Amino acid sequence: MFPITTIDATVLQKCSECDAEKNxxxxxxxxxxxxxxIEEDHxxxxxxxTQHAYGMNLKEKKIFNLSLDKYDNDFIQKNNCTQLVEYPFDDFISNMITDYNDPLITDNGSERIVEKEKLMNIDLIKNLEDLRNENKSLSTTIDGLTQEKEKQDKQLNEIHQNLVNERATNKQLEKRFNKNLEDLGNENKYLSTTIDGLTQEKEKQDKQLNEIQQNLVNERATNKQLEK
Ligand SMILES: [Zn+2]
Ligand SMILES: [Zn+2]
Known part of the structure; x- marks a missing residue:
């Protein structure tokens, strides 16, 4: 299969060898x-x-076989080509399509080409429609995700605010707790001192009590001897 060549009609075309612009x-x-x-035949x-045997005249759009040195009217049909040369920005395009209808070239060829192009167009339109639908569905998905993200951002902000508040409360509680702990420590110390004092007092009293009891026992013994 021969590739399709695009001839840019907005640019002056020249011979690759001698810069000729005609024929x-x-x-x-x-x-x-x-x-x-006739003189220069590049x-x-x-x-x-190169042994590249097939050429096409740009003006008449006739294909010729250089090895036989004659026009090859069945070339397009034989080679299963849809189009060999396209001319954008130029009336040449319509001329090309008219050429396909030329009975000298082929009868069925043009119909086949047009049918093939129609099918290609239908495919392209279908692909475009599919892409549009996909685009729509993606847009909807993005909208949904954006909303979800906004919601999550809001929740995250609330959680963060709660955390800040909680930390502040915790700090206050900690301060109060430390103060209470200090108070309790001081009270404890005071109580310990008091207990120590009371214990000493008690020991003293116990000693005095023992002495008094001993005195009482001694006195009782003396009394009993005196009764006798
Ligand atoms: Zn030339
Ligand atoms: Zn070549």
């Missing part, structure tokens, strides 16, 4: 342009050096 032909194998003059010298 240009395109080599269908490598898509280079060459002149086709499409032919290109065939001699």
């Amino acid at each position: 240009l032909c395109i080599c269908l194998s490598c898509n280079l342009l060459f002149c086709d003059h 499409i032919f010298s290109h065939f001699i050096s």
Whole structure:
């Protein structure tokens, strides 16, 4: 299959060898342009050096076989080509399609080409429609995700605010707790001192009590002897 060559009609086309601008032909194998003059025949010298046998006259759009040195009217049909050269920005395009209807080239070829192009267009439109739908569905998904994210951001902010409040409360509680602990420590110390004092007092009293009891026992014994 020969590739489709695009001829930019907005740019002046020239022969690859001599810069000639008239009677240009395109080599269908490598898509280079060459002149086709009687004196300078660069499409032919290109065939001699490369064995690229097929060329097309840009003006008449006729395909020729250089090895046989004659036009090949069945070329498109034989080679299963849809289009060999396209001319954007130029009336040449419509001329090209008209050429396919030329009974000299092919009868069924043009119908097949048009059918094929129609099918390609239907495919393209379908792909476009699929992409649009996919786009819509993605947009909806993005909207949903954005809303969800906003909601989560809000929740996160609330949680953060709660945490800050809680920390402040904790600090106050800690302060109060430390103060209470200190108070209790002081009270404890005071109580310990008091207990120590009371214990000493008690020991003293116990001693005095013992002495009094001893005195009482002694006195009782003396009394009993005196009764006798
Ligand atoms: Zn030339
Ligand atoms: Zn070539």
